[in-house]
Amino acid sequence: MVNRIRSLGAKKLSYAGRVVLINYVLNTLYSYWASIFLKPKGVIRRIEAICRNYLWGSSSDYHKVPLIAWEKVTLPKDEGGLGIKRAVLWNTDTVAKLVDWIYGKADRLWIRWVNQIYIKNKDWHNYCPPTDASWAWKCICRVKDIMKLTYIDDQWPEDPKGYSIRSGYEWLRPRQTIQRWKNIVWNKWNYPKHAMISWITMNNGLKVKDKLYQIRCSPDNRYCISDVAPETQSHLFFECSYSKQILLEIEKSCGFKVAGHNSRMNLHLIKPGIVADSIREEVKRRIRTNLSKEPTQNDKIWLRKWGMAVD
Incomplete structure (x- = not known):
């Protein structure tokens, strides 16, 4: 992520260009590892710090005071943010896909192996990992304890098509009031640079x-x-x-x-x-x-x- 930010093209981007790079390049690099196991809290904080510092200062290091709080930046655009994903929620959300596979008894070699070694025909909804289980398996079980609050009869009720990363993230994230000015700032007639300045203004960040x-x-x-x-x-x-x-x-x-x-x-x-x-x-x-x-x-x-x- 830092190497991508240090490239000459990335340094010269405007605020609007940096948002695009964070969403479609930096977060993509992180998403692969996020789908395998829960990351340590220190790694999550460092990843969010890299994105935050780059957005406001075009560098991975802290040089400029953020104009808007990161909690606000990571809200959807219609709720007053920029639509950048929260790393900790995205990590939990993507690992939850593995949890859903176990709920649905997906026909995968890994699912059969997990049932043979760990679950052993026990109730997955109320399952607790043994003390000698691997760290990665305990991470998956921690996510299951979070997500099971919404499962009904081993089914994900938030989406009729079943669990998806999009619906899981929407369930995890905190909701805010829809902003009346969202269509004024974010529409095809605005230049991205002008829309970004308008967004900063609407959030009292100038x-x-x-x-x-x-x-x-x-x-x-x-x-x-x-x-x-x-x-x-x-x-x-x-x-x-x-x-x-x-x-x-x-x-x-x-x-x-x-x-x-x-x-x-x-x-x-x-x-x-x-x-x-x-x-x-x-x-x-x-x-x-x-x-x-x-x-x-x-x-x-x-x-x-x-x-x-x-x-």
Whole structure:
């Protein structure tokens, strides 16, 4: 895992790219060993530390303070996380597949061997391993004691097709409230980089001056454009007159309303109209990439507002 992170390409990835690499490369390396036996707690902690450090600092070592807690990061996207799997739960979940094979008396050589050496026609649901059993077998039995709480008549009731790693993980993980903003952040129209920044913002993770001042990393918490208010996320995006002028420009294309706000503005900034034009061009490029070949009538009306030609 560390060798993959140290490659030149991995170091240059954005936050969004690092999430993809963690999910489809680093976790894949771990998944093979996780399906065989339970890993020591120290190994689990090290694996999660490697993924966490890489996500926030592009390195396997600790260099940057995480913007969002790892418990939040490992939630599904619709519950406010990034969908990265928790290593300890994934380990338990994959080993539980072996438990399910024993419950179902699968026609496998290993199952026949286990029944001959250890179980010996005993009730698997209430089975306890002998003291001289191997460490790996005791690990499997520990997982069985966790998963048996939901088995009914030796059957996995969470999925009509039987036990699956997906349904097992969903049963093990803690549930959180579905976030109303999930479809705004995670949709095909957003660039992955923009979606990631939006996700950090929705979880109050941006390093605004008010937060840095509280941990004594900034001499003050005043907003750099106008010093009449602290620099918070809410002020930065919605309350500052500069931000509001940009939003009012975008309003002409999107149709949402932004309440007025008065504050002093630094005249050396890029004009809001120029920033709004840049945003509109980014949106147009994304629309051209994802637009279907046959847009609906409502789509055509909306596209004309953005100044895009529609046949």
